[in-house]
Amino acid sequence: MDDTMTATIEPIENMLKRLNVGAVFGEPIREGDAMILPVASVGYAFGYGSGRGRGPAAASGDEPEAPVSAGEGEGSGGGGGGKAQPKGVIRITADGVKFEPVMDLTRISLAGIAMVAWSVFWITKTVRAFTGTSSCKCCG
Amino acid sequence: MTERPDRPGRIDRLLTGQQITVGGRTIQPVARAGGWYGESQAEGGGGAAAWVRVTPVEVVVREADGAERHVITFDATRQAVRGIVAAGLTIAGVCLAIMLVVSLARLGRRPQ
Numbered sequence: 001m002d003d004t005m006t007a008t009i010e011p012i013e014n015m016l017k018r019l020n021v022g023a024v025f026g027e028p029i030r031e032g033d034a035m036i037l038p039v040a041s042v043g044y045a046f047g048y049g050s051g052r053g054r055g056p057a058a059a060s061g062d063e064p065e066a067p068v069s070a071g072e073g074e075g076s077g078g079g080g081g082g083k084a085q086p087k088g089v090i091r092i093t094a095d096g097v098k099f100e101p102v103m104d105l106t107r108i109s110l111a112g113i114a115m116v117a118w119s120v121f122w123i124t125k126t127v128r129a130f131t132g133t134s135s136c137k138c139c140g
Numbered sequence: 141m142t143e144r145p146d147r148p149g150r151i152d153r154l155l156t157g158q159q160i161t162v163g164g165r166t167i168q169p170v171a172r173a174g175g176w177y178g179e180s181q182a183e184g185g186g187g188a189a190a191w192v193r194v195t196p197v198e199v200v201v202r203e204a205d206g207a208e209r210h211v212i213t214f215d216a217t218r219q220a221v222r223g224i225v226a227a228g229l230t231i232a233g234v235c236l237a238i239m240l241v242v243s244l245a246r247l248g249r250r251p252q
Contacts, residue, residue, distance in 0.1 A: 009179040012190045016177070021157030023194045025169040028160060035162050037169070039213050043193040051185025087215060090199055092162050097201045101216030108217060111224045118228045122235040129239040132246075 028092075037090040039099070046080025148178035151192060164204035170197045 026038035055071035088101035157169040177190035196213040
């Protein structure tokens with residue numbers, strides 16, 4: 001019997017061979033006189049593995065307290081996750097082709113709030129340094 | 141079984157899609173696949189993992205008269221966030237410079 005279990009990389013290589021733009025460019029949709037091509041970005045990660053192991057070898061007659069039979073076990077598992085984010089649409093009309101991006105307002109708002117807090121911190125620190133005052137006990 | 145070394149590999153491929161013809165105009169989407177994959181095999185077991193990211197790059201538009209142009213499918217959210225981060229770093233830099241100048245000016249005025 002084979003003592004090892006292997007998790008080959010072939011499924012990943014096969015998946016990579018099948019990658020195509022269909023993952024991020026959708027099927028064209030007609031909307032009135034225009035044709036819309038949805039655009040997204042896709043990311044995913046996954047992993048899998050397997051293993052097999054044996055317990056200690058059967059004891060010899062010199063060691064009566066040692067186990068007389070060896071245990072054996074095997075297992076395998078895998079996991080993965082992914083996300084897809086809309087990026088916009090390509091609008092094809094008689095006038096031309098243009099990309100209309102989709103904005104993630106939640107992310108931009110959070111970045112903006114963090115930026116305001118960051119700016120307030122630095123400006124306050126600068127004003128205190130300029131006026132020579134500090135509410136920080138360690139700085140005097 | 142002999143131990144096989146890890147085989148990490150980088151994924152960096154430009155993917156070109158099929159041409160779509162709309163009203164005499166031909167559109168060809170282009171995307172980029174990036175990421176990593178690898179495997180590790182040892183006595184008694186092994187594993188493999190991959191991380192893949194596919195992002196749109198552009199569409200190549202060929203007009204009926206033969207003219208070709210590229211419509212970039214930029215990430216507007218990422219650009220906005222980068223702008224905000226750049227503004228924040230600029231503010232921090234300016235504030236640090238002001239504080240440095242003030243500190244140096246105070247050191248210069250200190251009586252010997």
